[in-house]
Amino acid sequence: MPKTLVESQEVISQLIDASRTLMRAGLLFRGAHANLSVRVSGDRMVMTSGGNVAQLTPDDFALVGLDGTIQEGTMVPTMKEIVEMHAGLYRERPDVGAVVHSHAPHVTAFALAHRPIPLVYEPLLRFGLTEAVPVVPWAPRGSEESVSGILDQAKDHPGLFAVTLANHGVLVFAADLTTTVQLLTTLDEAAELILKATALGGAKPLPDLAIEQVRSRIKAFSVSH
Numbered sequence: 001m002p003k004t005l006v007e008s009q010e011v012i013s014q015l016i017d018a019s020r021t022l023m024r025a026g027l028l029f030r031g032a033h034a035n036l037s038v039r040v041s042g043d044r045m046v047m048t049s050g051g052n053v054a055q056l057t058p059d060d061f062a063l064v065g066l067d068g069t070i071q072e073g074t075m076v077p078t079m080k081e082i083v084e085m086h087a088g089l090y091r092e093r094p095d096v097g098a099v100v101h102s103h104a105p106h107v108t109a110f111a112l113a114h115r116p117i118p119l120v121y122e123p124l125l126r127f128g129l130t131e132a133v134p135v136v137p138w139a140p141r142g143s144e145e146s147v148s149g150i151l152d153q154a155k156d157h158p159g160l161f162a163v164t165l166a167n168h169g170v171l172v173f174a175a176d177l178t179t180t181v182q183l184l185t186t187l188d189e190a191a192e193l194i195l196k197a198t199a200l201g202g203a204k205p206l207p208d209l210a211i212e213q214v215r216s217r218i219k220a221f222s223v224s225h
């Protein structure tokens with residue numbers, strides 16, 4: 001397991017690729033404000049060290065302990081308040097291997113309206129989500145109140161892999177970076193389609209058994225192949 005930034009070069013290039021993928025997909029919105037991290041061992045993560053990820057280079061990362069201490073690299077002061085949001089998720093959820101925060105435009109529209117994102121778009125079920133993506137009440141970013149709001153949701157709902165941050169943006173946390181990026185992409189698709197469906201009378205709920213049915217289909221598929 002990587003213990004230094006030099007040993008984390010592969011992770012760093014994956015993070016740069018991920019930020020480009022999100023940028024191309026329009027998920028960083030115009031300001032390209034985002035922060036991305038990957039857990040590199042039981043007690044540390046590699047994280048973007050600045051607030052804008054439009055032009056990331058391998059020098060734009062820091063190695064950070066899950067206790068919040070910066071072990072290698074430098075971080076712009078405004079990022080220090082974000083560290084606990086990422087570190088806390090890794091501490092509370094051993095299943096989480098990557099965390100991405102962005103202002104993906106359609107998901108963020110729901111965050112501004114304080115509206116949870118309902119599970120009405122079938123592709124979201126395939127990520128294991130079983131309930132609506134909740135809104136964490138607003139508090140100054142990185143504050144104890146904001147972080148504990150996020151961590152409470154993550155702790156209380158082990159099948160939850162995303163929350164929106166009221167009046168701010170979204171936080172997605174899944175097993176690995178690829179899944180986290182795909183989930184953010186699918187969540188923004190869902191938010192966009194739900195908004196479009198309002199012109200047609202609103203999205204309709206999935207049948208009650210849909211979650212179970214999708215799970216057993218995925219299981220059957222993975223066994224037979």
Ligand SMILES: [Zn+2]
Binds near residue numbers: 102168
């Ligand atoms: Zn933000």
